[in-house]
Amino acid sequence: MDILYLLIQNAYPTMTVLLIVALGGLLTERSGVTNIALEGIMIFGAFLGVWAIHGLEIYPFTVMTIIVMILVSLVWVISIALLIHFGLSKLGLKEFSLKRLNFKNPENKGYIAINIIFVIIFTGLIVLSFFVFGIPKQLILIMGIMIGGMVGALYAMIHAYASIHMKADQVISATALNLFAPAFAIFTARFIQRGQQIPFSSSFMIQKVPLLGDIPVIGDLFFSRVFISFYIALALLVILWIIVYKSKFGLRLRACGENPHAADSLGINIYKLRFKAVVLSGLFAGMGGVIFVISTSTEFNVTVAGFGFLAIAVLIFGNWRPRGILMAAIFFGFTKTLASSYTALPVLYDLGFQREYYELIPYIATLIILAFFSKNSQAPKALGQIYDQGKR
């Protein structure tokens, strides 16, 4: 029984990463843009995110780190505030909704001022909490994930610009990003610190969540030996499900992936929408990159072990649906973990196969399942097609 728990707990990190990155992929592919660049974006996000963690561990209170902390918190607070605004307008609370945020209307001045004060206070609170609590480990991790996400989003903009506005072949521009990211990481890291590895000292694993970890079975399964990223991923899954299926943005997103011309004729700006979707996927992939490095290694060594590509397989496996993606991520998580922890399982260890055989399983399984299910896959109809308004 302990072995089973161990296996499940070992599977969580890979599952988490695959889930988050595949959810990012879901957003772009549902809007009709393929994003093979997830791998490169993950590397880029992981590079700067892990570097930020390294910096926070070594120099917690220099001017530079404080400025970075303030900026990052500011961006995140603003984006979360915007998200809450959208949520409120969804719930029918029109008086709080963003539509009233018209800067030209003098009546709104007070309202906007309140918003700005809110943002400043929350940013201040986050940064203050670093000082007061001396930067707890988990906050460092969250900071790193935030930075990774932001960097990933910025990096994804390059792909978005090429594939949406410049009408480039989506696979090619993504390949360029995949080439650039590891080269940039090695170049910069070697130049600045004479080695491409970026180590970090702390282990971010939560041995046992207080209270919840003591519940007999569930405590062992979900609340001990986990990373905080596991819960972040689950929260993102729920949020994304709501966004894609229950919000106006999601409806437009899906329409844009199925029939962009029809969507355009109804007044949706395809370019803007796709741009947003690609940038959001970059955010997810960047976060996933940091989480991958944090939870499977003790240093960043310019690789995410093909998880970006695997996440695309997970996405296709999950039939472009959040629930399917969850199932696929669980499956891949387990098969990936078999390779790294088969030695702990006597049944498998006695078979005497070497590690690489277990490494093969997820890839071969993907091929077989794709071969059987691709015929009736529900891929977005306009996936991978360049959107041209003049085309019929």
Next chain:
Amino acid sequence: MHEKKINMKDVIKNVGKVIYRGLKRAFIVMKPSLVAIGLGLLIGLMIMIIFDAGDAFPALGTLLIGGFNGGLRGIGNTLYQAAPIILTGLAVAFAFRTGLFNIGASGQMMMGAYVAIHIGVRYSLPGTLHWIVAFLAGMLAGAIWGLIPGLLKALSNVNEVVSSIMMNYIAGNLLIILIMRYVFNSSYSRSLNILRTAELPLLTSVFPGSTANIGIFIAIIVVVIAHIILHKTTLGFGLRASGFSMPGSKYAGMNTKANIITAMTLSGSFAGMAGAIAFLVVGKNIGTAFEIFPQGFDGISVALLGLGEPIGALFAGLFLANIRMGAFYMQRYSFVPQIIDMIIAVIVYVTAISSALQIVFKRYREQIKSWSKRIFKKKEGQ
């Protein structure tokens, strides 16, 4: 009989005109690639200036001179490096012409390399026959590795990008298993050296001290063959038609499924040859650490830079191999050779957006023209 006197001036004029037109046409065709290379080098230079302004210009010079830095030896090594890149570039370009994106050239190359090494180590055949057999077997292995995504695409519509990525990872792991089982050199943890007879004939007499072999000639011959297949045969016409429009060629009565399978198999066989050429050299071994060969990804850049044409892939491959060698020699300055990967990434990116970029350039040109006209008119008016 009244014979016209041949006027030498006219002849020279006409020949000059023909050459000028040819060059102009070549320039127009190559313009996107040249713009891409220029922009790539510019951005590379900018990055280098940011990190170390003093060394940036000499380093860039070294980079561009490339293999010629090392004299004949350097040129030989460049040619050795160029052959596999040309072939993987050809593989990607060939599939590209059929509307397929063969990102799995790495995997196909790896399998080709393994099978060639396997035959080179474990069998002993007389003289020349040995390397020919090893080479052809490597080609066949690559073809099989390319056939699988082709079959999946044709029969059950699996996206070839995803399936060939999976095939890359399968090849990477399978390679380790196979090497450890059959051709393992446990003291160095890598594959055994191949027998002398399995080695491709070397060109050491021309390029002393280098690993240059006849691979470059094989690559050139294969490029020419691919060009003929693609542009002079019915098969090639069918392949290109499928590349232009899958439904269109289907409507015209072509067997698009067969076309997909053929294209992927041929593409895989080119990549397999690349593997065989790169590793049928005594002293070149495959290690047992997981790795996906970078030549396959270079192939993508080469194919794009060569505008998806076999002949283009030849020149792009030579160029790329040259600046890769340049990056090797550039290490005497304070730069890491990875700068080359960044430059290549920018080049790939710019080629991807080149068609839109040309429209943008055109618009700018027109704008500048209209401005200059306005300024001119104002001056006249005054």
